Amino acid sequence: MTKEIDSLKKSLRGEVLQNESMSKHTSFRIGGPAEIFVKPIDVRDLKTAIKWAKRNKLQIFVIGNGTNLIVSDEGVEGIVIKIGEAFSDVEFDNKEAFVQAGTTIQSLLEQAMKLGLGGMEFAWGIPGAVGGSIAMNAGSNSHFISTKINRVNVMDFNGKIYKLNHDDLRFDYRYSILQDEQLILTDALFTFDRKDITFMEHEKEISIKSRWENQPINYPCAGSVFKNPPTTYAGKVLEEVGCKGMQTGGAKISEKHANFIVNLGNATANDVINLIREAQYRVYKQKDLILELEVKLVGQFENVSFLERKK
Numbered sequence: 001m002t003k004e005i006d007s008l009k010k011s012l013r014g015e016v017l018q019n020e021s022m023s024k025h026t027s028f029r030i031g032g033p034a035e036i037f038v039k040p041i042d043v044r045d046l047k048t049a050i051k052w053a054k055r056n057k058l059q060i061f062v063i064g065n066g067t068n069l070i071v072s073d074e075g076v077e078g079i080v081i082k083i084g085e086a087f088s089d090v091e092f093d094n095k096e097a098f099v100q101a102g103t104t105i106q107s108l109l110e111q112a113m114k115l116g117l118g119g120m121e122f123a124w125g126i127p128g129a130v131g132g133s134i135a136m137n138a139g140s141n142s143h144f145i146s147t148k149i150n151r152v153n154v155m156d157f158n159g160k161i162y163k164l165n166h167d168d169l170r171f172d173y174r175y176s177i178l179q180d181e182q183l184i185l186t187d188a189l190f191t192f193d194r195k196d197i198t199f200m201e202h203e204k205e206i207s208i209k210s211r212w213e214n215q216p217i218n219y220p221c222a223g224s225v226f227k228n229p230p231t232t233y234a235g236k237v238l239e240e241v242g243c244k245g246m247q248t249g250g251a252k253i254s255e256k257h258a259n260f261i262v263n264l265g266n267a268t269a270n271d272v273i274n275l276i277r278e279a280q281y282r283v284y285k286q287k288d289l290i291l292e293l294e295v296k297l298v299g300q301f302e303n304v305s306f307l308e309r310k311k
């Protein structure tokens with residue numbers, strides 16, 4: 001493999017790292033090593049990395065800001081491709097913005113606000129990048145990023161680029177087809193609304209303040225662990241069954257918000273998984289309700305099973 005990796009290093013202009021700790025690339029600060037970790041600098045580089053991975057029959061996993069991930073302590077086999085800062089161009093044209101996938105949602109909102117463009121105030125404080133946020137159909141308070149997406153460009157695992165329209169992405173609550181297909185989002189066309197800048201600044205302030213008051217964002221975490229069930233909030237039921245404050249090793253269910261697990265400093269992915277299973281089981285036993293995971297598990301999680309709702 002050394003020869004192949006050397007050839008990748010020669011042909012890629014972005015970084016190529018081996019055994020890179022994923023704890024450096026996740027907001028949870030958890031995760032073992034990625035066998036190969038690359039940061040392409042543009043679409044051409046991305047294609048080079050993908051084709052190389054395909055040629056060498058390696059698994060490919062793409063990440064953005066790593067804010068919705070639990071990465072196994074054993075790490076990730078194959079290649080992890082980070083769509084990062086190099087993909088952060090934003091071009092505005094009237095009310096539309098053509099945005100590269102590595103742009104953070106916060107940077108996009110700031111840039112749009114300066115131009116008097118808004119309509120995505122619900123997303124203040126969401127720490128992901130555009131690609132990951134569209135893949136997850138991120139949002140809050142019943143608002144979703146999907147409502148602002150007109151179309152996207154994606155690259156498949158053969159390096160081919162496609163244009164997908166809004167409906168092709170089959171958005172649903174915390175879902176888009178990007179989670180199931182071998183597609184990497186490279187850019188997206190957003191449509192904003194004209195809004196008053198003072199109004200938007202006010203909304204931003206309220207949103208950020210509310211997050212600081214209600215979420216444990218001073219600790220490493222990955223946002224909401226479970227999706228909200230159709231008729232209630234996951235945080236509410238978890239609190240009702242007494243999950244707040246539960247701790248395993250260095251992982252703890254936040255006292256502030258029961259749907260957040262925080263890393264107290266030395267948490268492992270296993271600590272987090274054990275807490276998730278215990279919390280999920282308690283809710284099932286006491287409420288006859290199965291909470292589904294919102295966070296994504298990455299890497300080897302052998303012998304880990306969760307309760308699953310019947311489809």
Ligand SMILES: Cc1cc2nc3c(=O)[nH]c(=O)nc-3n(C[C@H](O)[C@H](O)[C@H](O)COP(=O)(O)OP(=O)(O)OC[C@H]3O[C@@H](n4cnc5c(N)ncnc54)[C@H](O)[C@@H]3O)c2cc1C
Binds near residue numbers: 129
């Ligand atoms: C403190 C905190 C608060 C949060 N609050 C919210 C909230 O209010 N609402 C909400 O919805 N989420 C929230 N989250 C979760 C998270 O921020 C969102 O899901 C986020 O948008 C994910 O973006 P990311 O770039 O970090 O994706 P990652 O975590 O890197 O990846 C998430 C998924 O997207 C895929 N993916 C990433 N990039 C691409 C790409 N370019 N192409 C295709 N697939 C890709 C990955 O393979 C993975 O399956 C919060 C997280 C934290 C830590």
